[in-house]
Amino acid sequence: MKNRLLFLLFFFVVSVRGQLVTYPAAPNITEDNTFIYPSPYYKVELIQNDKNVHDFVYCMTPMHTTNNSKSTSWVNFSFDGEVKVRVTNLVKPIDYLEVLPKSAGIAIQKENDSVAVFTISKPGHYSIEFEKGVFVDHPLLVFANPLEEHIPDKDDPNVIFFEPGYHEIGDLNEVPTGKTVYIAGGAYLMGQFQANDVSGVKIRGRGILSGEAYEARTKNHMVTMRNADSIEMEGITMIHAPRYFVALRGRDHYLRNLKMMGWWFSTDGISAGENTLIENCFFKVNDDAVKLYQENTEVRNCVIWQLENGAPFMISWNGSKDFGNIHVHDIDIIRVEHHWDNENLAVICAIHGGKANISDFTIENLRINNSKWRIFHLVTRPNRWGKWDPYQGSLSNFTFRNIEFFGKQSIKSLIMGHDKYHPIKNILFENVVIDNKRQTIFKDFLIIDKTNTNNILIR
Amino acid sequence: MVLIFMLCICCSVQSQDGSNGFEWENPIRKGINGYGMKDFFVFEERDSLYLVGTEYPDPFKGYLGPNLYAAKEFNIWEKVSNLVETDRIPKDAWYKDAWTALELFKHSGTYYLSFNNRNNSENPYQKLGFGLAKSESLHGPYEVINKKTPAVKANHGSIVFAPDETPYLTYDMDGRIYLAEINLDTGLLQSGSVELLGPETLKEKYRYLDAANITKVGETYHMLFSQFFGGYIVRIYHMTANHPKGPWQWSGNNPLYTFLEAEADLKVKMVYPERHGFAPPTQVIFSHDLFKGQSGNYFMVYHSSEKYSEPYLVIEPIKLEDDGTLTLLACKESFQKILVHEE
Numbered sequence: 001m002k003n004r005l006l007f008l009l010f011f012f013v014v015s016v017r018g019q020l021v022t023y024p025a026a027p028n029i030t031e032d033n034t035f036i037y038p039s040p041y042y043k044v045e046l047i048q049n050d051k052n053v054h055d056f057v058y059c060m061t062p063m064h065t066t067n068n069s070k071s072t073s074w075v076n077f078s079f080d081g082e083v084k085v086r087v088t089n090l091v092k093p094i095d096y097l098e099v100l101p102k103s104a105g106i107a108i109q110k111e112n113d114s115v116a117v118f119t120i121s122k123p124g125h126y127s128i129e130f131e132k133g134v135f136v137d138h139p140l141l142v143f144a145n146p147l148e149e150h151i152p153d154k155d156d157p158n159v160i161f162f163e164p165g166y167h168e169i170g171d172l173n174e175v176p177t178g179k180t181v182y183i184a185g186g187a188y189l190m191g192q193f194q195a196n197d198v199s200g201v202k203i204r205g206r207g208i209l210s211g212e213a214y215e216a217r218t219k220n221h222m223v224t225m226r227n228a229d230s231i232e233m234e235g236i237t238m239i240h241a242p243r244y245f246v247a248l249r250g251r252d253h254y255l256r257n258l259k260m261m262g263w264w265f266s267t268d269g270i271s272a273g274e275n276t277l278i279e280n281c282f283f284k285v286n287d288d289a290v291k292l293y294q295e296n297t298e299v300r301n302c303v304i305w306q307l308e309n310g311a312p313f314m315i316s317w318n319g320s321k322d323f324g325n326i327h328v329h330d331i332d333i334i335r336v337e338h339h340w341d342n343e344n345l346a347v348i349c350a351i352h353g354g355k356a357n358i359s360d361f362t363i364e365n366l367r368i369n370n371s372k373w374r375i376f377h378l379v380t381r382p383n384r385w386g387k388w389d390p391y392q393g394s395l396s397n398f399t400f401r402n403i404e405f406f407g408k409q410s411i412k413s414l415i416m417g418h419d420k421y422h423p424i425k426n427i428l429f430e431n432v433v434i435d436n437k438r439q440t441i442f443k444d445f446l447i448i449d450k451t452n453t454n455n456i457l458i459r
Numbered sequence: 460m461v462l463i464f465m466l467c468i469c470c471s472v473q474s475q476d477g478s479n480g481f482e483w484e485n486p487i488r489k490g491i492n493g494y495g496m497k498d499f500f501v502f503e504e505r506d507s508l509y510l511v512g513t514e515y516p517d518p519f520k521g522y523l524g525p526n527l528y529a530a531k532e533f534n535i536w537e538k539v540s541n542l543v544e545t546d547r548i549p550k551d552a553w554y555k556d557a558w559t560a561l562e563l564f565k566h567s568g569t570y571y572l573s574f575n576n577r578n579n580s581e582n583p584y585q586k587l588g589f590g591l592a593k594s595e596s597l598h599g600p601y602e603v604i605n606k607k608t609p610a611v612k613a614n615h616g617s618i619v620f621a622p623d624e625t626p627y628l629t630y631d632m633d634g635r636i637y638l639a640e641i642n643l644d645t646g647l648l649q650s651g652s653v654e655l656l657g658p659e660t661l662k663e664k665y666r667y668l669d670a671a672n673i674t675k676v677g678e679t680y681h682m683l684f685s686q687f688f689g690g691y692i693v694r695i696y697h698m699t700a701n702h703p704k705g706p707w708q709w710s711g712n713n714p715l716y717t718f719l720e721a722e723a724d725l726k727v728k729m730v731y732p733e734r735h736g737f738a739p740p741t742q743v744i745f746s747h748d749l750f751k752g753q754s755g756n757y758f759m760v761y762h763s764s765e766k767y768s769e770p771y772l773v774i775e776p777i778k779l780e781d782d783g784t785l786t787l788l789a790c791k792e793s794f795q796k797i798l799v800h801e802e
Contacts, residue, residue, distance in 0.1 A: 065725045065767060066735045135734065217690065217720065265739075308735065340738030343584075379584070382633040384667040384687035384742050390633065414584055418633075447582050 018081020019147055020048045023185030023206055025056040028166040035212035035240060036060050039073040041091050041138045046077060047084040057140075060239060063263040064216070064286060066308055068337050072261060072284065074141040076237060078148060078185070078206060082121045085142060087128055089114050098129040101303055101332030102406075103367055120144050125259065125282035125303040127334050134337055134370050139305075143259050143282065145206060145235060152182050162187040162207060171219045175201050183207030183236050195225040199250075204234040214242035216264035221247035228273070233258055244268040245285070251275045260285055265309050274323075278302065288314035288344075292361070295323040301330050308337045311349035313363070315378070315395070318386035319356035324397070328363040336371035341411060346377030348400070352422075353386025355393045364401035375405055375434075376413035376446065380422035391421045401430040408435050413445055417452025425454035432458070480798035483533040486763035486771035490536030491528055494518065494729055495737075495769030497762035498560040498615065498670065501750035504597060508753065510536060511561040511572070512762075515769065518731050525558045525574070527598060531753075533774050540598040542572055553578050554590045554603055560615045560670070560746065563597070566626070566643060570594045572601040573618055576609070589616035589630060591646035605646030613637070615746065619673040619680070619703045627703045629655060634667040636684065638703060655705065656684065656698075670746035673703060676757060679783050682707060683715070683759070685745035691720035693745050695761075699783040711784035715759075716791065718745065723766035739767045749777070754799050759787065 029036050039059035046053045055075045062069055077083075093113040099106040104126065108118040120126070123146040127139060154161035158179055164186030171191055175181055177198040183189060185206030190213060195201055203223060211222050221244035225231055228250035237259040238245045245260040246269070253276040260269050261284040269283045271291035278299045283289040287310035290299055304312045312333050338345040347368055352358065368375065378395055382388035394417075417423045429446075432439040439445050440458060448456055495515035502509040510528040517523055525543055528536040548555050554576040562573045572594070575587040588609020592601035610616070613630035618641065620626055628641040628648065635657035640650040658665045666686040673682045680700045685693050694714035698707040727737045747761040759777050762770035776797045778786040789795055 066739070068734060215721075339733060339735070342738060342741045344741050382667070384634075385689065386667075388633055388667075414582075416582070416584060447584070449582055449585065 018048050018083070019079060020046055020051075020053060020083055021078040021147065021185065021206075022046065022053050022055045023076060024164055025058070026164065026166045026186060026188030026208070028188060028190075029056075029058065034061065035210070039071075039090075039140075041071060041089070042073050042140050043088040043090060044075045044140075044142075045086040045088075046079075047086060048079065048081065060261065063240070064265070067263050067286065068135045068308060069139055070137045072139055072141065074143060074261075076143040076145070076185070076206065076259070078145040079120075079123070080147050082119055083144070084117060084119050086111070086115060086117045087140065089116070089130055091138070092130070094130060096130060096132050098132075100127040100129055100334040100369060101367065102369060103332055123257075123280070125280075127303075127305065134335065134339075134372055136335075141282075141284070143237065145257060148206065148235065152180055154182070156180075162189055162205070164207075166190070171214065175203070175225075177201065180204065183209065192220050193223045194220055195228055197227045198225065198231075199229040201225065201228065201230075202232045202234070203236065204232070206235050207237070209236055209238045210240050211238075211242050211262075212240040214240075216242050217266045218242050221245065223247070225250065228253075231273075237261075241267045244271055244287075246270040246272065248272045248276075253277075256280050258282070262286060263307070268310065268314075272297070283312075286310060288312075288349075290314070290328075292326050292328070293319060293323070296325050297327075299328045299331070302332070304331065304333045306333065306336045306338070306347075308339065309342075309345070311344055311346055311377075312336070313348045314344070315348070315350035315361070316352040316354060316356065316358055317383055318354040319352060319358055319393075320354040320387060322357045322359075324358060324360035326361045326363075328361075328366075330365045331367070333366065333368045334370060336368065336373055338371070338373035343377065343379070343381075343383075346374045346413065347371070348375065349377045350379065350395055351377075351383055352380045352393055352395055353383035353388055355387070355389035357392070357394045357396070359395070359397040361398045362401070363399070363403075366403045368403070368405045369407075371405065371407055372410045374409050374411050374413045375403065375432075376400070376415065378424055378427070379414065379416045380418045380424060380452075381416075382418070393422045395424045395427075397426045399428045399430065400432065401428075403429075403432045405432075405434040409445060412447050414447045414449075415453055415456060416447070416449035419452055423452050423454060424456075427453075427456045429456075429458040480796055481532065482794065482796040483774065485773045485775070485793050485795060487534060487536070487774065488728070488771045489534060490530070490538070491772055492524070492526070493769075495765065496772065497744065497765060497770040498746040499760045499762060499772055500560075500562040500672075500748055501758075501760050501774075502563040502597075503751055503753065504565075506753050507531060508533075508750075509539075509563065509597065510772070511542070511563055512772075513559040513561070518736055522556075522558070525561055525572075527563075536772075542594075542599040542601050543592065543603075544600050548603075550580065551578065552603075552606065553588055553609055554606070555579070556583070557587055559587065560617070562617055564618055565597075566620070570597050570599075570601070571618070571643065572599070573616055575614060575616055586612040587614055588612050589628065591618075591641075591643065593643075603646075604644070608647075610641060610647050611637075611639070611652065615670045615744070617672055619675070621703055622678075622701075629671050629673060629703070631669060631671060634669075636668050636671040653704075656707070660707075669744050672746065672748040674749040676749070676751075676779060681710075681749055681779075681783070681785065683747040683749065685747065686714075687742075693718040693743070695745060695747055697785045708783075711780075711782075712786055715747075715785065715787055718764070720766055722791075723764040724768045727768045729769060737767075737769055740765060754797070756797060756799070 039057035169191030183205035187207035286307035671684040
């Protein structure tokens, strides 16, 4: 306990006007580590109440041959009040500056040719843009977490506590019912967690969970829980997943402030159970960011950087059980790197090849930046992942409201039912703005196959 | 089985016992569409091999097919003709834009080209339709027969003749394989379609089915098709029958082989206008067919992985037993060689 208190004191910068907590890099993060290493591209200082702290800048090289960026750098700290962020670009003179998401309204100033400064006054996930366009070489992400509350006692028998440092935990870590896994800031876990038939499990902290040792589509999802109720995850950063980051089945799941960065065609973000709330999460993934596959799902206030594959929101490949009551709102999609005309590449996507009747979706207040591809792709069609029922399977009662796309779709969106038994109906588009123009005519942005669709409206 | 000698094989080899043979290296790229081809079909006539298939568009020039390629040996192909005068096709024709899964056959002195197609002007994502075209010359130009409407909206149509020479169309639709009698004069179906393979026939073995191709060897019909399994596993299967209508029986050696995504070639071969310009398809189609080579031997033709790079031609030798069992002699190996014994 004494050591922990010393550690916390060492890394806290405390004042009456705010707090700032940074975390040490684990000892495995060295220049010769190919998975994660100190960033050669950026230096970041955090300034609060006239005190400067150098925050460690992590860097990762994307792993898949089709990934577009050459690196991803990021920092991770917790705070309240205000913090000034001073970024030094170590490799190129600054000729472009922006902080995304735009909705955060953060102004960034160029201090000199290599230094930029901005101020953050609320927790969030930010991309500091030094390059313009869909494809950028060396992005920098800032994960500004809220201060942690109620940090568990490591001596509590219901807590599995990982202190700062490197931990090889393997891929078969079972988390028992009622346990809290706490991954402290500065802890770096190489491995995965799983659980079956559990309830009341929490995974939280400010540390890192990595699947770097596992090749694509091997081992498990980073966190896999089946028949798991009342599951909470909060605050951790997950990287290099070989499959999904979070795959939960059961109900009553609460996922917040998770940061996920992965590279493969199979690195999906979150697929959770019924009655789930996902909020304030960050996704930089190369397969579907959020699977909207279960009844009563709410997703809000998330920031998504979609790589070249997958959809920010996937509604169905193979849904077999009717579901609905889905609410997605206040989402910033800061980049979509789609450039192939594949069926799974759209911001909101369904290639529904199962027998479920999927209905009652409200998706609103989406802001889409740095994308040149389609927004919507809603089709019913047999696919290799679905168990096709020749007589059943539909999409109905969807509302898309306040969708703002900063740019132009270079290919049109699509709505197409497969046949009369698999219709798409009762779809309302309300206030869809593309390139500053409110859409009023479908043919300007959307292909509608009239044969097997019904009651598609715009206003 | 009688094996005869080969002529005109530049990569010929001779074994110690004096038998001749030839070698080639898969995948074969030389002379075919560099931006990728798949769904290959090989047609043999007068000691030459002819090749058609689904051709990827040139990203700078657009679609440049459908083309006929010819070869005297497996390693080197050359384009010998453009099969259809595509610039003369009316803008609103249903068969204007796609040209996939082409096949050639000759019947009663006339050459036929079968294809799957659609018009992209209103909706480039609509279902494909099946069409037939004919010509007095193998090299074309071929004139579309069913200009008004496709025979059926489906994928990967293929013509097979019954023992009494009745033509049938097999096609895949919704992950199932269907069969119907077709009229070669009209290019339209002559009968209703029946499910050849699907949940009813395969029961617990059913998975999403793709690209069935039927080849008649002697009195036996051989059908090759693929099934997709979760985790990105594709298996290629073989069934036999005495009539295209079946009953179809599983032969020995099933599956013939299995493909895992981890085996996919990651290296893109061509230059594109933008980075990572080759579009890895979400749902890879595995079309396999049999053909008789100049040697009299039968071979399996398919395309190399298109998951992350362009697909090209793959030819592998096979062994067909009298009971219909099909064995791949050097499955998935790059360097292939067969020995041909003179009698």
